[in-house]
Amino acid sequence: GEKVEQHESTLSVREGDSAVINCTYTDTASSYFPWYKQEAGKSLHFVIDIRSNVDRKQSQRLIVLLDKKAKRFSLHITATQPEDSAIYFCAAASSGSWQLIFGSGTQLTVMP
Amino acid sequence: DMKVTQMPRYLIKRMGENVLLECGQDMSHETMYWYRQDPGLGLQLIYISYDVDSNSEGDIPKGYRVSRKKREHFSLILDSAKTNQTSVYFCASSFGTGGEQYFGPGTRLTVL
Numbered sequence: 001g002e003k004v005e006q007h008e009s010t011l012s013v014r015e016g017d018s019a020v021i022n023c024t025y026t027d028t029a030s031s032y033f034p035w036y037k038q039e040a041g042k043s044l045h046f047v048i049d050i051r052s053n054v055d056r057k058q059s060q061r062l063i064v065l066l067d068k069k070a071k072r073f074s075l076h077i078t079a080t081q082p083e084d085s086a087i088y089f090c091a092a093a094s095s096g097s098w099q100l101i102f103g104s105g106t107q108l109t110v111m112p
Numbered sequence: 113d114m115k116v117t118q119m120p121r122y123l124i125k126r127m128g129e130n131v132l133l134e135c136g137q138d139m140s141h142e143t144m145y146w147y148r149q150d151p152g153l154g155l156q157l158i159y160i161s162y163d164v165d166s167n168s169e170g171d172i173p174k175g176y177r178v179s180r181k182k183r184e185h186f187s188l189i190l191d192s193a194k195t196n197q198t199s200v201y202f203c204a205s206s207f208g209t210g211g212e213q214y215f216g217p218g219t220r221l222t223v224l
Contacts, residue, residue, distance in 0.1 A: 001171075004154075006154075009152075032210050034212070034213075036215075042217075043202065043215045043216060043217050043218055044155075044202065044204075044215045045214075045215065046212040046213065046214075049212070089154055089155065093210065095210065098209035098210040099157055099160060099170060099171075100155075100157065100213070101157075101171075102154035102155040102156070103154055104152055104153060104154045105152075105154055
C-alpha cells in the first residue's frame, strides 16, 4: 500500500525566512496531496492541497510543489511568522480509495 | 458554524472495559472518518464512513468497530479495550471524498 515519508521531523527557521518541508510517496496512482497544520495541543486543520493535474499551487505565503516523476511534493512557507510554528502533516490519496495516508509530521519552529 | 465535535475529550478506562467515542458534525457531510494519532506515526485511518450504514475498514481496524445511524453522527466502539489502544483519537468529516477534511478536537484515551 501507499507509504508517505516526511523527511524532516523538526525544522527551525528565523522569522522572515522561508521554510521547506519535503514528502515522498510510493504509489504512482496517488493524485491528491493535502497538507494539515496542528498547533500545540490542538486539532488538525487543512492548509493547502495540490492535485496531480498541476505541479504548483500558491495560497498567500504557502506554495506547494509536486514532482510526479520523483514522487515528491513539498510545502514552502515564505516570510515565516511565529504563528506558523506547528506540526505540519503531508498526506496522499489515490483517486481510487481517497483514503489519506499521512506522513509522520514535521515540527516547525519559527524563532523571533 | 462548521464544526466537528467529539465526546468525551478525555477518558480513562481499564483493560477489558468497553469504550464508546462519539463524533458529531453540523455540515451534512456524507463522509466521516476515525483516526488515531500516536507520537512519531502521524495519523492512521481506522474506519471511513461514506454515509449512513456504509462503513469501510481503514488501515488499522482491528479491535475497533463503528456505527453510523445518522449522517451527522459517527461512533467508534472498542470492545474490551487493550493498553495498546491508548492514543489520541480524531474524528473528521468531509463533503464527499478527495477534499478537505474537518477535524474534531480529539479524544485522549488512556487504557490502564
